[in-house]
Amino acid sequence: MEAFDNHKEEEALDVESFEREKRTIIQPTSLKDPKLEQLKEALVDWINKTLKPEHIVVQSLEEDLFDGLILHHMLSRLAGVQLNVEEIVLTSTAQIRKLEVVMEELNKRLGLEDSSQTKWNIKLIHNKDLLATIHLLVAMVKCFQPELDLPPNVKVEVVVVEVNKNGIKSEVQMETLTEERGAGSDSSSNTEKEDPIEQLLKLEAHKVNTVKKAILHFVNQNLAAMGLQVTDMDKQFADGVILLLLIGQLEGFFIPLFDFNLTPVSDTEMLHNVTLALDILYDTGLQLPSVEPQDIVSQDIQATLKVLYALFKKHKEK
Known part of the structure; x- marks a missing residue:
């Protein structure tokens, strides 16, 4: 329970919202990991380069992707997909409705039409869940721009929390955000690509x-x-x-x-x-x-x- 208590210091959790579902939350100590920071910077840089012709600038993965606008434009630039959705939506209901359309098409392009297999969903993205947002963006990079070198071996310590009628159950795990590379030729070739x-x-x-x-x-x-x-x-x-x-x-x-x-x-x-x-x-x-x-x-x-x-x-x- 110590891991869950630690997270309470970082963010107040609504216990009722956890009922009958699992949540995976990055541990506060991992949020300060330099490798995670490098990955976040690389993803922000990738988004900004992709959307530069449209003069759209992202500063924060946590704050700038929740309403569907950035994901909509990324899908358009990377896959040439034009969706019939509003450009700017301000209410929470309209944002979720837009995310439903964008995420359905995006998951289809990623070959993940069964949303139960993904580590992200509309609710998590709209709630500014950093872990889900990074998983989604890494999957997009692999699909649309596989030649892009993201920082390798990025792992974070997470706490998996499940709330049911019997109480709260939590478990600390390591979660992989980007794939590992061996210490041999792969790592040397990565150095050459710097x-x-x-x-x-x-x-x-x-x-x-x-x-x-x-x-x-x-x-x-x-x-x-x-x-x-x-x-x-x-x-x-x-x-x-x-x-x-x-x-x-x-x-x-x-x-x-x-x-x-x-x-x-x-x-x-x-x-x-x-x-x-x-x-x-x-x-x-x-x-x-x-x-x-x-x-x-x-x-x-x-x-x-x-x-x-x-x-x-x-x-x-x-």
């Missing part, structure tokens, strides 16, 4: 400079036709102008001058330019791991290198 720029910046300074020189040479080769040259990679991309011109040159299209600020003087104008550049890259299908426009404007060399390396990797052999 972001190459983040790996690079952990190396010695001379190795970092060698790669930066190679990317700088690539950039200047492609800017030469316009009479431009980059000498300071850390600063010259911050206003977005050269980045936009480089993208246009590499991708073979002209970006109208009225779409961006050719001589930006404020952070707002610079942010507009960089945001436009990243939006164009996303539209061309370029994968940019965790790069925000503000990072570039703030002269974050890691973010700048990620963008330039992605372009370099795509176009170096053309």
